[in-house]
Amino acid sequence: MAKRPAAKKAATRKPAARPKGKPAAKKAASKTKAAAKKAPKTRAKKGAPQAPLFLPVRGAEARTIGHVQLEVGRAGAARVKRMIYPPGFHWEEDMKPVTGSELCMHAHVGFLAHGEIHIEYADGCVVEFRAPQVVAIEPGHDGWVVGTEPVVLIEFDFERETAEKLGMVKPHSHGQA
Secondary structure, X not given: OOOOOHXXXXXXXXXXXXXXXXXXXXHHHHHHHHHHHHOOOOOOOOOOOOOHHHOOOOOOEXXXXXXEEEXXXXXXXXXXXXXXXXXXXXXXXXOHHHHOOOOEOOOEEEEEEEOEEEEEEOOOOEEEEEOOEEEEEOOOXXXXXXXXXXXXXXXXXXXXXXXXXXXXXXXXOOOOX
């Protein structure tokens, strides 16, 4: 049985690494260039991944705060947010100057869709989240991106009433009110 030509596979998935000294198939290279020219232009930052998870959210308000790309849409009384934290993000360095508080006093509830984050509370309690995972982060924390991948968090909130409306301890205290 004849092998399927590498050029046909290259159009549908990432090509495998080639041994040194062997040129890439010209047909595969031309298809990749043609596909890149046809791809829609987006607001994504230069060098950012172009998977659907990273594309602009239709109908959402976009802004950047403390190096975090934030897109917010309304759903009833709640907000639905897609937040992209870049590699190297650390709340203490990137957001503390913006908020003026010692720790993040916002509750985060949602779905970690990409990446890994480290959360540390004032009492020393540490929680690590790795995608895919549901997250519930109580107010009174520091946090940072782990590794070289951006973190994508899909969050549901009620602005300043999130912790109260979702029955979360405010601030973090190991479940004690």
